[in-house]
Amino acid sequence: MRLLPVTDAHDHVLDDYRSLTDAALRRVQEPAGGLYIAESAKVIERALAAGHVPRSVLTQQRWLDDVAALLDGRDVPVYVVSDAVAHELTGFAVHRGVMAAMRRPEPPALTTVLENARRVLVLEDIADPTNIGAAFRAAAGLGADAVLVTPRCGDPLYRRSVRVSMGTVFQVPWTRIGEWADAAHQLHAHGFEIAALALRDDAVPLDDYAAARPDRIALVMGTEGEGLSADALAVADRVVTIPMAGGVDSLNVASAAAVAVWAITR
Template identity: 70%
Template sequence: MGIERIETADDARLADYRDLTDVALRRVLEPAGGLYIAESAKVIARAVAAGHRPRSVLVQEKWLPDVAALALAPDTPVYVVAADVTEQLTGYAVHRGALAAMHRPELPSVAEVLEDARLVVVLEDIIDHTNVGAIFRAAAGLGADAVLVSARCADPLYRRSVRVSMGTVFQVPWTRLPAWGEARSILHREGFHLAALALSDEAVPLDAFRAAGHERVALMLGAEGDGLSRAALAAADSVVTIPMAGGVDSLNVAAASAVALWELRGS
């Protein structure tokens, strides 16, 4: 890695980190693929281990040894700046030591992601990045083989999603899913039973669904409040619910994903 110490926030080398939204990083700087921001040495290390390539790293002096321990290519620039410069650039206090501008990898096809999968999670239009990150962490920790996200779902590589997931967005295979008409055909062709987690009078309790012993399951999750769309529910083969107590009708979507994945693991 090449260490470069920078004194001011207006230095042209810091453009990737300066007041840019994640949409801008994807669409303006790198039209062929785009960038995303990874935060903390641990997350950067997981991204690098997954084969993602950093364009540069931004770090404060006291955290430089953590960055030096990463397996970075020799030509990767490491910009060392003061804490106030980092805050000027990003608009917030960076407490985790390092940021990296990472090149976005090309997403695999849905068929590639599903090839060896048995249990996959499907996220429809979940726009909260914290929930997306938490669901990826649950998927990694509880044995889901892949995650499929709708076109309008929040970006799993958004900085907050990556952080909340503890970098597990780099270890769980994922890709974008087409509209339900095509998506249902793809999933059925691969032998998946589509299970929509939703409130419905006709819903099957989660434990009863597990007992049915479906060989390959696509667990469908919708946004907070609105839940799954009508198109998603129409595409589903089963509607499944988590039995609740205490007058509570449902869980946060990330919590619900963890409960459902725990129940369906190894089924």
């Protein structure tokens, strides 16, 4: 690694990390610039293990031994800043010690992701990065083989999604699918039954569905407000619901994903 002390928060070498609390800037900079931000040693470790390449690292003096172990001889510029510079630069205290600007890999083809998968979680149009990250963490921890995201779903490599997922976005195969007419055809061609989680009178209770589940399942989750789109419901082979109690009609989408994935993988 190459240690480069930086004392001015306005130095252009730090532009990748600038004003990360500004949502509009993040949307422009991360996807369009071919970068994403990985925050914390654990997240960066998982990104490196997945073969992702760091463009640079931002840290403070007291974390340099940890950063050296993390990078393990990689030739990466490491910008060393004070706490005050880090706060001025990013807009928040960098409590986790290290951040990395990572080069964004090309997403794999859908056929590649589906080839050896049997249990797939599909996130339709979910915008909240916290929910996306939590859904990925549930998928990784509870045994889903892959995650698919629709064209209007938020970015799994968004800084907050990555952080909430604890880096599991790097260990679960995932890719972005096309519109439902094409995506459903590809899922069916690979032998997947499309099971849509929705509140509908003809929905099958999740425990009943899990008891007689098919060999390959694509479990589709929608937004908390509007639920699944009409297009998603139209291509679904089954509609499934999580039985609720206490006058509650549904769960947070990340919680629902965890329950549903647990049910179909057990």
